[in-house]
Amino acid sequence: MTAGAVLLVSLTVGLIVGITRSDGARTVNSNPAAQTGSTAPPPTSSGFSLSNQSAAGRIPPIPGGPTGPAHADPKPAAGMSPPARVTIPSIGVDSSLQPLGLQADNTLQSPTAWGQAGWYAGGVRPGDPGPAVIAGHVDSRSGPAVFFRLRELRAGADVYITTQSGKTLHFVVDTSQRFSKDRFPTEAVYGPTPLPVLRLITCTGAFDAANHNYLDNLVVTAHLA
16 A cells, blocks of 8 residues: 555544534434545545446445555546536535645545535546545534535436536536444545546534534545536
């Protein structure tokens, strides 16, 4: 396993994006979500990688345990313009995208606004080979946040990314999976993939009022249409 692969951003600790709540407001329970890819140091976590892809380019659902050695870090040259906006018509999402980096503990920075999603600017850009990561809060002290309805997405749903150059990329949802944060499959979510993949991530599950955090992550995976 290469050093870059081991560095995979610690989605395990808080939320890949550190999406937490500062109060004990609403508890949201959801369905499952996720899969593979990466370009820069991703999350640090004990995880596993996917070792197979389908001929059609869709990423198979992540199994419940290790599937083999980690992939080597990809060395893609960023070909696509950075993403500027994410639109998901079926759940009413239309948000500009904040570039997100890593915090001192190697966890992904949280979007600074409840109603705005962010993308992992140290990783893959949407449309380039590999997994591009977009994260958003599920709710706030005052109610639903940008990815509150992410749990409603099903296979076949459309996701659109508008780049800074004005190009629109069409992704189609494949899977929605739920993972406990203390067993988050970091390598499977961030590890390399041969084709462009989109990961949409938020918090879900029971709310831990003592630590002001949800216990699980929801990861929705989509492929470039």
